[in-house]
Amino acid sequence: MSQTQIERLLDILVQGKVEFVVIGGWAAIAHGSAYLTFDTDFCYSRSSENIRRLCGALDTLHPYLRGVEKGLPFRFDFKTVESGLNFTLVTDLGDVDLLGEVAGLGSFDRVADDSEKMELFGFQVRVLTLEALIRAKRAAGRPKDLNALPELEALLELKKRQSKI
Amino acid sequence: MISDLSDKQSQNSESDAIQRAIEYGVDISLLKENLRLEPTERMRQAQATLDSALSFRAQVESFRAKRG
Numbered sequence: 001m002s003q004t005q006i007e008r009l010l011d012i013l014v015q016g017k018v019e020f021v022v023i024g025g026w027a028a029i030a031h032g033s034a035y036l037t038f039d040t041d042f043c044y045s046r047s048s049e050n051i052r053r054l055c056g057a058l059d060t061l062h063p064y065l066r067g068v069e070k071g072l073p074f075r076f077d078f079k080t081v082e083s084g085l086n087f088t089l090v091t092d093l094g095d096v097d098l099l100g101e102v103a104g105l106g107s108f109d110r111v112a113d114d115s116e117k118m119e120l121f122g123f124q125v126r127v128l129t130l131e132a133l134i135r136a137k138r139a140a141g142r143p144k145d146l147n148a149l150p151e152l153e154a155l156l157e158l159k160k161r162q163s164k165i
Numbered sequence: 166m167i168s169d170l171s172d173k174q175s176q177n178s179e180s181d182a183i184q185r186a187i188e189y190g191v192d193i194s195l196l197k198e199n200l201r202l203e204p205t206e207r208m209r210q211a212q213a214t215l216d217s218a219l220s221f222r223a224q225v226e227s228f229r230a231k232r233g
Contacts, residue, residue, distance in 0.1 A: 004208075004209060004212040004213075004216075005212060006208055006212055007208075007209075007212075026208065026211075029207055029208055029211045030204040030207060030208060031204075032196055032199040032200045032202075032207060033196075033199070034191075034192065034195040034196060034199060036211060036214060036215050036218065037211075037215075038215070118204050119204070119205070120204055120205050120208060121205050121208075122205075127204075150182075150185050150186040150189040150191055151186055151189075151191045151196070153182040153185070153186065154182050154183045154185070154186035154187075154191055154193060154196060155196055155200075156182065157180050157182040157183050158183070158193075158196055158197065158200055159200070162200060
């Protein structure tokens with residue numbers, strides 16, 4: 001079976017030894033959400049070493065700023081990432097959002113504390129917990145985030161029931 | 166009749182969170198199906214559905230472009 005886009009992205013980040021947490025729509029899907037997402041959101045560690053690894057890992061995917069005209073002198077390199085924080089990118093594997101901080105949760109260390117290790121496609125990957133996902137969606141407060149809450153809260157309840165069985 | 170009563174009893178016993186989701190239009194049966202799968206399978210299914218949606222969108226755009 002050929003690798004899916006999300007699998008290839010995770011593969012590249014894991015092989016590149018990047019410290020990251022899967023957040024957003026794919027985290028929700030990993031927890032059982034039925035909503036589809038068109039981008040892939042990660043929270044990444046802002047340590048210099050990790051920024052280097054992140055840039056190295058994503059380099060082959062030709063990351064470029066999403067929604068910005070082509071041809072600008074943008075380079076997804078150490079200097080760019082170090083001087084920024086959150087990046088919305090288009091890559092060879094679709095839209096990728098990289099967040100140094102997550103609303104309602106904080107920086108990578110806090111997000112990592114609010115994550116759980118899951119085996120995804122054979123990789124051990126950190127994924128934001130359902131509880132933290134709900135907190136983040138509530139804090140973000142945009143209509144699309146608030147729309148996701150009833151489903152996520154129902155999932156949390158269903159999981160609690162499952163764990164009691 | 167018995168089936169109706171059973172459904173109502175079942176709904177009444179749902180928690181607030183699940184009841185709210187049902188009223189919001191969330192398909193709880195889909196969530197229950199997803200929870201039976203491993204996380205990787207959930208992601209694989211979502212990716213397949215997403216790929217189909219993107220392919221469909223591309224076909225619609227192509228059709229519109231040809232039509233002018």
